[in-house]
Amino acid sequence: MTKDVIALTPKMPDTWALLAGLYAGGPGLSVDTGHDGAVVQLCAADGRPLVSLEAPLLVQVPGEAERLLGGQVTPPEGPFWWTEARASTAAPEAERLAGSVAGRLTTLLGGTAWPPGAASTEVVPVAQDASDAGVSARPAAGGAHPTVDVLTESTAVVMCDRPVIALTAWLSHILRAAAESRRALQIVTPPGVRLSLPLRTALTGAPNRWVVKDPDCGYYDGLSGAVLRWQDGTFAPARDASGEAVVAEAFTAPALTSERQLIVAFRTVHNADENLVLGHALSAAWEALTGAAPAGWGTAEPINLPWSARQLTDLARERAPEPTQLLAVGDPARPALAGLRVSRVERGVAADATLTLGYGADEAPPLDAIEPLARVLAGSHGLTHMLVTLRRGRRDLAVPAHFEAPPIPVSYALGAEGVRSAGLAHAGRPPLAVRPVQLGPSSGPALYYPLGDGTDAATWPMLEKLTAHLEGPRAPLG
Numbered sequence: 001m002t003k004d005v006i007a008l009t010p011k012m013p014d015t016w017a018l019l020a021g022l023y024a025g026g027p028g029l030s031v032d033t034g035h036d037g038a039v040v041q042l043c044a045a046d047g048r049p050l051v052s053l054e055a056p057l058l059v060q061v062p063g064e065a066e067r068l069l070g071g072q073v074t075p076p077e078g079p080f081w082w083t084e085a086r087a088s089t090a091a092p093e094a095e096r097l098a099g100s101v102a103g104r105l106t107t108l109l110g111g112t113a114w115p116p117g118a119a120s121t122e123v124v125p126v127a128q129d130a131s132d133a134g135v136s137a138r139p140a141a142g143g144a145h146p147t148v149d150v151l152t153e154s155t156a157v158v159m160c161d162r163p164v165i166a167l168t169a170w171l172s173h174i175l176r177a178a179a180e181s182r183r184a185l186q187i188v189t190p191p192g193v194r195l196s197l198p199l200r201t202a203l204t205g206a207p208n209r210w211v212v213k214d215p216d217c218g219y220y221d222g223l224s225g226a227v228l229r230w231q232d233g234t235f236a237p238a239r240d241a242s243g244e245a246v247v248a249e250a251f252t253a254p255a256l257t258s259e260r261q262l263i264v265a266f267r268t269v270h271n272a273d274e275n276l277v278l279g280h281a282l283s284a285a286w287e288a289l290t291g292a293a294p295a296g297w298g299t300a301e302p303i304n305l306p307w308s309a310r311q312l313t314d315l316a317r318e319r320a321p322e323p324t325q326l327l328a329v330g331d332p333a334r335p336a337l338a339g340l341r342v343s344r345v346e347r348g349v350a351a352d353a354t355l356t357l358g359y360g361a362d363e364a365p366p367l368d369a370i371e372p373l374a375r376v377l378a379g380s381h382g383l384t385h386m387l388v389t390l391r392r393g394r395r396d397l398a399v400p401a402h403f404e405a406p407p408i409p410v411s412y413a414l415g416a417e418g419v420r421s422a423g424l425a426h427a428g429r430p431p432l433a434v435r436p437v438q439l440g441p442s443s444g445p446a447l448y449y450p451l452g453d454g455t456d457a458a459t460w461p462m463l464e465k466l467t468a469h470l471e472g473p474r475a476p477l478g
Contacts, residue, residue: 003087003095004162005118007102008065009111010076013056013083020104050094051101052147054084054170059304061296063332065114067396068196068302070163073114080111082302084170086147089159097124148174151183152233154207159188164398166301167198167327175202186211186235188219191250194398195222196301197337197356198327211235212401217248222401225251254402258361260454261393263407264289264370265354266377266386269417272348278316279309281381282328282340282353288373289357289366290336294328303329316342316349330357335397350384358395365390367410371448374413375439378446383415387463390454409459412449412466416440419447422470430469432462 059082065075085101087094103119113119147170150157156178178185184207210222219228226237227246237245268281286294294307316324323343330336335358343350359365370388377383389407419427427447428436436447452459
């Protein structure tokens with residue numbers, strides 16, 4: 001597995017500090033700065049990449065180090081700098097070298113390093129030729145990102161070993177590059193590792209995979225459970241005698257949990273004018289469900305910027321007309337993560353938000369706050385629709401490599417524009433036992449459809465029947 005060592009320092013790693021880290025390998029190393037996404041890449045004399053030092057990131061959001069690295073690390077108080085040294089799998093010295101780079105940074109700047117015990121200040125001798133080190137495999141080459149471990153015609157493979165594999169800036173870059181080159185991204189981890197919710201969302205769907213190394217079956221897909229084999233330059237499902245995919249036993253025997261996750265997914269549409277400020281709808285949902293605004297936002301993990309609707313609007317405006325993907329996180333005391341996608345649509349600017357909140361066994365999700373939230377979003381934020389679901393899942397929102405039951409619908413809301421398009425009489429009489437609640441003025445109401453308390457899977461057919469009704473024959477407008 002690729003070994004990452006992360007330096008968490010109260011001071012910014014400046015040029016001199018980075019140079020001190022580079023001397024961790026002694027004489028004979030070269031520095032390559034030509035790779036997008038990495039400040040420097042340390043290479044042996046024969047060109048073998050050894051360590052990629054990523055751009056230092058100022059993290060101003062409390063709890064991000066603990067969320068992604070676990071309880072083994074105590075970051076500096078207040079804002080701190082997050083600097084990753086990623087060791088290549090192509091050389092046995094690389095892991096020690098990465099630890100020495102991080103150790104020299106924390107010695108000079110203060111702070112700590114993860115994982116515990118990995119940091120040092122030793123000079124790590126590096127074999128001058130791959131044959132001297134007994135290396136037979138070469139890393140990805142030919143323009144690949146320096147932290148790609150294996151690159152084939154069809155697949156980019158990245159090997160990771162952390163408590164939580166997150167949607168970091170370098171991993172986002174690899175995901176985009178793989179898509180542009182029509183390759184799959186396959187992330188290989190040992191058992192016990194989890195994905196962050198943003199990475200799980202980004203990784204969803206073929207041909208990308210989370211590949212878990214398993215002592216019993218070899219490898220399996222951490223999201224689908226399919227046993228995998230390395231075939232023709234990629235991990236692909238193994239088949240039984242009848243041609244069916246085989247499911248790993250480790251995936252099908254999960255530990256039961258009484259923790260739950262509340263998922264609130266909604267779209268708002270706004271006029272595209274110079275006064276538009278995005279993020280207010282997401283902030284309103286956060287405050288309605290947690291009592292506080294989001295703590296931070298960013299484009300990757302760790303989420304590093306204090307919450308600012310104005311700043312995220314400026315970023316989306318700079319990237320327009322291309323869509324912008326953003327992340328938000330809440331206070332550590334109430335686990336909450338959101339994805340926000342901003343895009344241009346015919347009516348203006350659409351903001352698609354998915355807010356997920358975690359609750360322990362002794363905590364009740366605030367289902368009674370959902371209808372008032374729908375009322376606020378419909379009345380003040382241009383709501384088009386909102387779906388609320390509840391599922392059993394980890395309070396910390398991390399994604400384990402075993403089966404998790406799908407979420408169960410709680411409610412659906414249709415904004416005033418959707419009601420007008422469907423016709424109030426039609427939308428107000430769905431073929432269900434429940435009747436919708438009108439939100440807003442009778443001249444142009446939104447509708448809120450309560451479906452259940454998130455414990456009965458029979459609400460899925462109810463939701464399907466409702467959406468089919470709303471999309472079906474409609475009364476003429478007039």
